[in-house]
Amino acid sequence: MNTFKYVATNIIDELHAIRDEFRQSKILMSVIFISIISLIFYLDPVPNRVINFSSDTNQSQWYSFAKDTRLKLQNSGINMTIFNTGGAVENATLINNPTSKINAGLTYGAALDESQIDGIYSLGSIAYETLFVFYNKNKIPVLKNLKDLANYKVALGPANSGSFVIAKDLFMALDVNVNENQNFSLGEFLKIRKRLLKGNVDAVIIVTNINDPLIRPLFDDPNMALYSFTNALAYKKHFSYFEAMTLPAGSIDLLKHIPTKDVSLISTSTSLIVSRDMHPDLQLALLMEIKNLIHSSPLTSFAKRNEFPKYIDTLIPISPIAQKFYNYGPTKAARFFPFLIAGFIDRIWLFALGLISIYYPLSKLNINVRTRRFDIKLQSYYKELLEIENSLYGNNISENQKLEFLKHLVRMNSDAHECCVPRGSEGNYFDLLNGIISLKNQIELIVT
Numbered sequence: 019m020n021t022f023k024y025v026a027t028n029i030i031d032e033l034h035a036i037r038d039e040f041r042q043s044k045i046l047m048s049v050i051f052i053s054i055i056s057l058i059f060y061l062d063p064v065p066n067r068v069i070n071f072s073s074d075t076n077q078s079q080w081y082s083f084a085k086d087t088r089l090k091l092q093n094s095g096i097n098m099t100i101f102n103t104g105g106a107v108e109n110a111t112l113i114n115n116p117t118s119k120i121n122a123g124l125t126y127g128a129a130l131d132e133s134q135i136d137g138i139y140s141l142g143s144i145a146y147e148t149l150f151v152f153y154n155k156n157k158i159p160v161l162k163n164l165k166d167l168a169n170y171k172v173a174l175g176p177a178n179s180g181s182f183v184i185a186k187d188l189f190m191a192l193d194v195n196v197n198e199n200q201n202f203s204l205g206e207f208l209k210i211r212k213r214l215l216k217g218n219v220d221a222v223i224i225v226t227n228i229n230d231p232l233i234r235p236l237f238d239d240p241n242m243a244l245y246s247f248t249n250a251l252a253y254k255k256h257f258s259y260f261e262a263m264t265l266p267a268g269s270i271d272l273l274k275h276i277p278t279k280d281v282s283l284i285s286t287s288t289s290l291i292v293s294r295d296m297h298p299d300l301q302l303a304l305l306m307e308i309k310n311l312i313h314s315s316p317l318t319s320f321a322k323r324n325e326f327p328k329y330i331d332t333l334i335p336i337s338p339i340a341q342k343f344y345n346y347g348p349t350k351a352a353r354f355f356p357f358l359i360a361g362f363i364d365r366i367w368l369f370a371l372g373l374i375s376i377y378y379p380l381s382k383l384n385i386n387v388r389t390r391r392f393d394i395k396l397q398s399y400y401k402e403l404l405e406i407e408n409s410l411y412g413n414n415i416s417e418n419q420k421l422e423f424l425k426h427l428v429r430m431n432s433d434a435h436e437c438c439v440p441r442g443s444e445g446n447y448f449d450l451l452n453g454i455i456s457l458k459n460q461i462e463l464i465v466t
Contacts, residue, residue: 103178105180107180128260152245164188246281301339305340328344389440395437431455431458
């Protein structure tokens with residue numbers, strides 16, 4: 019017998035012995051079965067491949083970004099449905115709602131309160147979003163201070179939008195309550211832009227990306243001016259979520275030289291958020307696909323090369339999956355396997371290492387199930403043979419006792435023939451048969 023066949027035979031014998039052990043040790047089998055099922059449920063290897071994503075209106079850049087993300091995820095076998103909402107605040111509210119299907123979206127940490135943050139994680143910021151204050155130069159010839167807008171008709175975004183909440187907090191710091199001041203009004207962005215261009219309001223405030231088509235007509239209109247935050251660094255100091263930015267002259271339109279001079283602005287960041295119970299594999303897939311997508315996205319204005327995604331907005335707690343991604347990068351398994359498989363490998367390796375650490379020292383003990391079980395059977399047979407032999411000496415046995423002993427030995431011989439004899443134990447097997455035959459002959463010679 020060659021080495022390969024010998025090893026294969028031993029493995030088969032070992033598996034047969036383990037099978038028999040399970041059949042006889044029902045408690046052990048139940049414990050192992052329950053442990054395996056519990057481990058599978060804990061690791062959750064098969065996530066629901068559905069992401070319900072809340073963005074914004076159809077005309078927004080958030081919606082366009084969500085559509086590009088959906089195309090990327092489809093290549094990985096993940097279905098993403100996009101839901102139109104009123105903006106950043108509504109997105110977080112929907113994700114927090116246990117009856118809502120929404121489990122991912124975009125928001126601003128600056129627009130949320132503690133109750134809206136409790137049920138969400140951040141996968142990191144994906145872009146800077148700037149606070150733009152456009153005003154009609156014919157209505158407001160000079161705007162030296164943002165607080166002066168309280169004396170004019172100002173349109174803000176919808177109540178559930180991040181633009182409204184951020185603008186409200188900003189004016190509150192300037193001792194202006196927009197809820198009590200009748201000069202401030204709310205409305206959808208397209209409608210308030212239209213009202214500004216028609217002269218129905220004097221100014222609008224909107225938080226969006228510099229490349230948003232929504233604000234481009236306001237740059238092109240000669241009657242419109244963009245407020246420059248000359249004290250942008252002061253706002254950054256008082257509001258942790260603001261960054262001071264500069265819009266260079268001519269950066270919007272080089273030929274028309276728009277804007278005509280450098281403009282100081284303040285920006286916050288857009289956070290990619292998910293529900294805290296979203297499957298880790300879906301979180302990793304969403305984050306990695308957005309990382310690949312964002313390098314060519316128009317959302318990355320004001321950003322340095324490869325700056326996003328990045329955990330900037332610390333108002334929203336970071337997901338452990340994202341934290342690990344930013345600290346160590348994608349797992350090695352993610353470079354060779356689909357996201358869903360790679361995530362499972364990443365979670366199971368620790369358990370596999372634990373099993374190996376238990377198995378290795380036990381293997382050194384040379385515990386062979388197949389030989390151990392056979393030796394136990396041999397011991398029980400030899401014990402019975404010894405009891406019968408002891409009954410023969412010093413005692414007069416009757417004919418009925420003699421027949422009972424012979425029947426018992428026949429049964430033992432039959433049981434021994436049905437035993438699965440492991441490799442290397444053939445000698446012990448035949449010693450047992452010889453012992454049964456020897457005792458049987460001895461009993462037959464006894465004259466009763």
